[in-house]
Amino acid sequence: MTGAHGKRELQRQLERVLAGAEELLGEEELRARLAEALAGGAPLRVKLGVDPSTPDLHLGHTVVLHKLRVFQELGHVPIFLIGDFTARIGDPSGRKKTRPALDPDAVRRNAETYLEQVAAILDVERAEVRFNSEWMNELPAEEFVRLCSHYTVARILERDDFQQRYAAGEPISVHEFLYPFVQAYDSVVLRADLELGGTDQRFNLLMAREIQRAYGQAPQAVLLHPLLVGTDGREKMSKSLGNAIGIHEPPEEVYGKTMRLSDETMLGYFDLLQVASWEDLRPARAELGRGGGDPFVFKQELARRLVERFHGERAAERAAAHFRRVVREGGTPDDLPEREVPLGSDGEIGLLELLERLGLVESRSEARRLVAQGAVQIDGERVSDPTRRLGPGVHLLRAGRRRFARARLRPGGPSP
Secondary structure (H helix, E strand, O other), rough: OOHHHHHHHHHHHHHHOOOOOOOEHHHHHHHHHHHHHOOOOOOOOEEEEEEOOOOOOOOHHHHHHHHHHHHHHHEEEEEEEEEEOOHHOOOOOOOOOOOOOOHHHHHEEEEHHHHHHHHOOOOOHEEEEEEHHHHHHOOOOOHHHHHHHOOOOOHHHHHHHHHHHOOOOOOOOOHHHHHHHHHHHHHHOOOEEEEEEEHHHHHHHHHHHHHHHHHHHHHHHHOEEEEEEEEOOOOOOOHHHOOEEEOOHHHHHHHHHHHHHOOOHHHHHHHHHHOOHHHHHHHHHHHOOOOOOHHHHHHHHHHHHHHHHHHHHHHHHHHHOOOOOOOOHOOOOOOOEEEEEEEEEOEEEHHHHHHHOOOOOOOHHHHHHHOOOOOOOOOOOOOOOOEEEEEEEEEEEEEEEEEEEEEEEEOOOOOO
8 A cells, every 4th residue: 555545544544543642652663564564564563462370351351452442453463472481570569569479370270261261352263372381381591681681780670660669668679670571572483563552561562662673673662552550540450459449349349449530530431441342432522621511421321331342232231220220220130149058057157258259348347347337238237346247147248338248048068
């Protein structure tokens, strides 16, 4: 594709890939590679790496996943790299302390869930899916030392997070210095033309450009995107910070968490998570930006569309109805199943244990905290005594605003 038509197509592709991005590093390289591809050359190899440090992807991951999908739609090669090796090191980006090493089995289990989740956004049948353990497990120690020789300690210490931790007297483990080397070597092996990432990945992705040069490759362009703020409205979305919305969480959870966002945070979600099918909401978004419109109605629509994207239209309708009935009207879910729970040898069960066994809390300490906050109810009555015990019967339990369970307590042997 040459001439005026080729220039227009080049500009069109640039506009699509730059939409929503915060910074492009290596613009000349990107323009040159796009022009080459449009002239009949090889398509761009576009890399996105995600470490399986948790079993679930969250909405923050989808910001760059959707951009990878854009490159795929433009005819380029999307490379989804699962960092099963780097996950065992731990990315120090933005961290105030060393992250504990992950168990290899946990990393493997988490990685197994990623492809199914990514398939909700990316056409994985037409993508290159790789695991960096493929080459890192086989890399000789001598070659790894040679890799590390291409960068200086002084330049690594230029990283803001390392500088801050060093100045504060926080320990920095040597293995944290190795993470960006592995991430950079991934780009060498994959011969990446461009890498996507969040703004917190700026140092790592720029370092990859230098390492590629050291290995005789053209440096990749780097396209950085803003970080999605978590549900707390302050920190970046992260499972470890407890402020994430997982794309495979129950529809009611996705909807409810979205509805609890502040108005300002909600508008940021729309801007960063935008897809073509949301174009009809842009006039309402602009009106809200001018101080008009109804933020609550807009938030309802955002919540509905997020659920629909990952769970389907019917699930979105059910989640909206659940929120209206349970949260706004103070009712209980219509389709709440009854679960049998055997009692202990004394014919009773402790409230905290029951909440945990029903899956309403993750731990008994969380259950105790909810009781102290007045957020636990039995049959519509608030409970203030964490030591309360229950005998045989059917009870409706509520923990927090949206977690319900109907339990039939029956004699059944010793309590586990």
